[in-house]
């Protein structure tokens with residue numbers, strides 16, 4: 615199978631409220647996102663994206679629009695983490711993103727996958743779709759999610 619992968623990075627804060635150790639503290643990560651797409655190679659003579667599944671710059675534009683610019687420099691807070699939600703609400707114009715699951719790397723990967731799956735789906739009518747997403751929370755810790763979930 616022929617796939618292409620685009621890597622992007624963003625910074626975000628989070629905490630795991632009931633964690634047994636230090637991840638219960640407010641802290642942040644430089645997340646690395648790898649987006650893998652599958653689809654037919656475009657074959658349109660003279661087209662800018664002739665020979666491509668999707669132009670890497672267009673992959674980046676969509677990822678930023680739908681996810682990366684939304685989460686970058688935001689605090690990703692679990693919707694039931696009322697202590698932190700209430701605190702963040704006291705900070706004027708604070709960039710807060712409420713997540714409906716505890717923001718572990720597994721749950722953030724699943725949330726990101728659902729958002730980006732819709733963003734890339736059949737963008738050109740070539741069967742283009744998100745095949746896999748990898749989210750690194752640290753250089754040593756990551757989650758992968760693919761079509762069979």
Ligand SMILES: Nc1nc2c(c(=O)[nH]1)N=C([C@H](O)[C@H](O)COP(=O)(O)OP(=O)(O)OP(=O)(O)O)CN2
Pocket residue numbers: 630637643717718719720751752753754755
């Ligand atoms: N299965 C998961 N375990 C942990 C998660 C997670 O999202 N899923 N998250 C954390 C912490 O939030 C943190 O991201 C990881 O911290 P840590 O284990 O310290 O990771 P490091 O890469 O910094 O570890 P080193 O030992 O320094 O390499 C915890 N667990």
Ligand SMILES: [Zn+2]
Pocket residue numbers: 628637641642643751
């Ligand atoms: Zn963390």
